[in-house]
Amino acid sequence: MASIGIYGRLGRMGQAIAAVIPELGATLAGGADAGENPEAIARKADVLVDFSAAVAVDAHLDAALATGTPILIGTTGLTHAQHARIDAAAQQIPVLQTGNTSLGIALLSRLVREAAGRLGADWDVEIVETHHRMKVDAPSGTALMLGEAAAAGMGVAMADVGVLGRAGLVGARAAGTIGFAAVRGGRVVGDHQVIFAGEGERIELGHRADDRAIFARGAVKAAQWLVTQAPGRYGMDAVLGL
Template sequence: MGVAIGIFGSAGRMGRAIADAIADAGAVLAGGVEAGGDPLSLGHRADVLVDFSVPSALEAHLHAARTTGTPIVIGTTGLSMTHQALIDAAAADVAVLQTGNTSLGVTLLGILVREAAARLGSDWDIEIVEMHHRHKVDAPSGTALLLGEAAAKGRGTSLGEVRVDSRVGLTGARCEGTIGFASLRGGSVIGDHSVIFAGEGERIELSHIGQDRSIFARGAVRAALWLVGQPAGRYRMGDVLGL
């Protein structure tokens, strides 16, 4: 019998893609829960949980994971600092992997961005551009923020200290050391992300293009299978790849 994986947000685009990826990986679908469902029941049936629902449901899903002792992968984006604190608290009892993007390619891109930021001086400006489908409700995307955090870490600072979300009107000259974000929405774009390092007379662009939602689903399932058996704590996608 394979590992039983339960899905929060099973009826959404990602939930359906994850269900397909579970079958392809030889694991077992323990079931799914949508709004109004019973998270505790799913927690009892599953060996590991995967959450791609909505931020407002996260507290209930973490409660179910802690109550049943079931590890959980969180791919839901648009999380607040309050949500992050809830995740930290849950990680004291169960294994929790939270990420803005479950793609293995994006995970590696984050490492490259961190290394580039660490080696280039502060006179190299960093801008992050992302584009998603017209239905996405949060901006910047979780992946863009993940990449911004990687760049900030490479420079020995926190993203909160250097983040610039928008420029409208007479904003003045760009402040050295800041990390800018631009969000585009339209059509059916799965997810495109570029991190631009702009220096005097030269520019480096590190990019990832998501062509099929299955890349995120396969990564989520790989993360879920890896998380089973891990001790309580907070994990990231880089841990799954040994990075």
């Protein structure tokens, strides 16, 4: 029975994770929020989950490394430097980093990669995401993750082909790019749609989250899986054995 420590315990996801931990056969080791010592909770937990803020991730990685504790990072809006730090940390401890802990999104990512690889450059790829009015980053971490999956299928780097927004007289769509559109409003938990548009036909792959608990359950299941793994950097697809 794994004991789980939560960074961002008082946030939406932190509270949701704490609520589902007992039903999934784990225990809550406690949590830490802004201004609290992250290493203290790391010493109590078998595995850590981080749904705090990007500015706090470095300190949480340091705590996980100091105690040798596996960590799942679900916080979005990370910088390239932070991804590099995760790569380095993963040489010493198990780290699962993801923009979305839904098992459905993990499967969708694999389907997007497969579709992008098989359809080829003649098909335009557009990603549309919708979230509640309080979300602070755009595109969402999940949308970027789906973009990375499409780029991998196409055999290109997302940094080279991603178009994160359009405004004004931008001209015709450039071939081979991956477009993003972000919608914000109401209390939408999270909708993601990946559109493959060809000549005279479209394929649309999507996922709708109606309850934040799906992310919490996915995070707990991923944390339970992570605690048994060797050092390395993992994604949610590994939890599903994909």
